Amino acid sequence: MTRAFALALALSGAASASTDGGTHALLGQLTLLLLVAAFAAYLSFRAGLVPIIGFLLAGVLVGPSVLGVIDDPALISTASEIGVMLLLFAIGIEFSLERLARIGRAIFLGGGAQVALTVAATTLLLTLLGVSVPNALFTGCLLALSSTAIVMKLLADRGRTGSEAGQLSLAVLIFQDLAVVVMVLLVPMMAGQGGGPLGVLLALAKAGGIVAAVLLLARRVLPKLLEVVARTCSPEIFLLTIVAVCFGTAYLTSLAGVSLALGAFLAGLIVSESRFGRQALGEILPLQILFSAAFFLSVGLQLDVRFLLTNLPLVLLAVVLIAVLKTAVTAASLRLLGTSTLTATATALLLAQIGEFSFVLESTGRALGLTPAGLGERGTQTFIAATVLLMAFTPLLARLGERLPARTPRPAPAPAAPDTGHGPLGHLRDHVILAGFGAHARRVARALHRQHQPFGVLTLSPGGAADVAEHDVPVVIGDYARAALLSEAGVAHARALVVADDAPDMAARVISVARTLNPDLTIVAHVDRLDDADELRHAGATHVLTGHDEVALGVLHHLTPGEPGRAHLHRALHGPLPVALDADQLGMCEHTAQTTCVTPEADVCPECVALGDRWVHLRVCMTCGHVGCCDSSKNKHATAHHHASGHPIIRSLERGETWAYCYPHDLTK
Structure with missing residues (x-):
């Protein structure tokens, strides 16, 4: 039975247990799990620790060797496997096949060397100490693996997934996940069972074929499927589809013996190739956080505290030896790639722990008579204790690795490019975020565009996103009530958030989340009914507006400095206002008979804009509406237009000026 099928049975078994009170027991265990996870996270926050350490310690505390509060390890194990899958799925979305191809050399050379050298060095040292081959x-094999869940979680929390150390870590971890396939097949052979080298080669060929088939099928089918689902604009349907894609791909790849985690990572890579990757990440993140906490708790549950205290010198010796061996071997492997010693060492410290899949591999080997260092039950308990301690020490080792470059004098680096952040809106600063892209938001977008104010759009509608993208405006498809999506849109350093959703309850959720992320943010919202305005103000809206054009005008009024006049706001919203000569000007000369009420063609000098030049004042031709710069400007485009067209009269387009000028008579009135 595959592990994926076992997961399904474990989850579905809850329903069938209701006849004998099993449902109540399951609910009690789940409640304890959530309470312990939340309490551990809170204590870690108060103590300034990484939450991972809190989860590990909480797992030890409530485990069978201490309080024995959680007595259903199978439930926690199932939840933890889902957590690892969702974590790797989220990491895959943040990458892409193109980015993965760029680190292909690091995967196979760096990762291959790390696994091979770790296995070889460990085997040599233990055989010299009298351990059987x-x-x-x-x-x-157990020591060669590192914890994908812990390493990628640490990197993601610190925003270092895209750093050199993050890329190298991911490369090594991917190869380790691939190597697990071989290790699972080799364990029976080590114990004197199995089908020999030919069986291993056939199994590897099968695994490679299934993975390739899954990738090919998903790349052809998945984008079309996500397009159809996204057009429903239903977060519920989209979430269900994304979870099904994650679990389904992981299950199919597990049929070939590939780990569920690697299958989920491949699913994330496939989703990242579509334009709905950011939306998928925002939907999956809350689930990933919940189940990842279960994983770290499950690791702590396996530690026997009594054994640790009784055999503390042996366990600490094992921890030191494993950390030193893995750090040295991993750093040497990464040096083969031409990586600097400091970066290689920092990455090696990050990978110095033992991975979660080593627990599964150890259980498989123990059933066949193999134990860590050939020490039997004592070796198993030492291995588990050392693994848990190394996982708990990983944040400290990672911090040590980050500080290594600071201890060594280095030449002054070239000025770094500004941090562009993550996602399409990550480069914006002091910008306006439009949450929703209905009729109100479109009016506001036109006005912001005319005023040359930076802005970006968040929308659930693929059609609306396509309209925005056509005008080179940054846009993200996703549920903008999610904290992750708002953070990605730069809400922490935005100038304002315009919530243009027609549903008051959805608008209230967006406002509430945004206000939590940025207490000082200007938030402008609209309602169709005045009865809903108080709810939005209570949620944290700075201004609540009504109407159609009134909404767009109100937004501009609150976002434009200097309290601009209503005519200026109307011009920003709809373009320049029509202008005409007044009654006195119509009699100034015979040329006024050629004039009419005209709408200026622009509110800039288009010819100066095309040249990249500035102007001093703007004038409009009262015959055709042409807009040009004055004679005090460098290019004198208004006068040039008169000489080219013969149109006699211009009028000032400056605020507060209404005079007109006749070129043939040199007359101003």
Whole structure:
């Protein structure tokens, strides 16, 4: 039975347990899990610790060797596997096949060397100490793996996934996940069972074929499926589809013996190739956080505190030896890529722990008579204790690695490019965010565009996103009530948020989340009914507006400095206002008979804009509406237009000026 099928049975078994009170027991265990996770996260926050450490310690505390509060390890194990899958799925979305191809050399050269050298070094050292070759080789396989969940979680929390150390770590971890396939097949051979080298090659060929088929099928089918689902604009349907894609791809790849985590990572990569990757990430993130907490708790549950205290010197010796060995071997492997010693060492410290899949591999080997270092039950307990401690020490080792470059004098670097952040809106600063892209938001967008104010759009509608993208405006498809999406849109350093959603309850959720992320943010919202205005103000809206054009005008009024006049706001919203000569000017000369009420063609000098030049004042031709710059400007485009067209009269377009000028008579009135 595959592990994916076992997960399904474990989850579905809850329903069938209701006849004997199993449902109540399951609910009690889940409640305890959530309470312990929340309490551990809170204590970690108050103590300034990484939440991972809090989860590990909480797992130890409520485990069978201390309080024994959680006595259903199978439930926690199932939840933890889902957590690892969702974590790797989210990491895959943040990458892409193109980015993965760029680190292909690091995957196969760096990762391959790390696994091979760790296994070889461990096997050599243990055989010299008298351990049998099968047990020594088995132990080397256990130590070669690192924790994908912990490493990628640390990198994501610190925003270092895209750093050089983050890329190298991911490369090594991907190869380790691939190597697990081989290790699972080799364990029976180490124990004197299995089908020999030919069976291993056939299994690998099968795994590679299934992975390739899944990738090919998903790349052809998935974008069309997500397009159809996204057009419903239903977060519920989209979430269900994304979870089904994640679990389904992981299950299919597990049929070939590939780990569920690697299958989920591949699913994330496929989703990242579509334009709905950011929306998928925002939907999956809350689930990923919940189940990842279960994973770290499950690791702590496995630690036998009594054994740790009784055999503390042995466990600490194992921790030191494993950390030193893995750091040295990993750093040497990464140096083969031409990586600097400091970066290689920092990455090696990040990967110095033992991975979650080593627990599964150790259980498989133990059933066949293999144990860590050939020490039997004592070796198993030492391995588990050392693994849990190394996982708990990983944030400290990572921090040590980050500080290594600071201890060594280096030449002054070239000025770094400004941080562009993540996602299409990540480069914006002091910008306006439009949440929703209905009729109100479109009017506001036109006005902001005319005023040359930076802005971006968040929308659930693929059609609306396509309209925005056509005008080179940054846009993200996704549920803008999600904190992750608003953070990605730069709400922390935005000038204002315009909530243009027609549903008051949705608008209230967006406002509430945004106000939490940025307490000082200007938030402008609109309602169709005045009865809903108080709800939005209570949620945190700075200004609540009504009407149609009134909404857009109100937004501009609150966002434009200097309290501009209503005519100026109307011009920003709809373009320049029509202008005409007044009654006195109509009699100034015979040329006024050629004039009419004209709408200026622009509120800038188009010819100066095309040249990249500035102007001093603007004039409009009262015959055709042409807008040009005055004679005090460098290019004198208004006068040039008169000489080219013969149109006699211009009028000032400056605020507060209404005079007109006749070129043939040199007359101003």
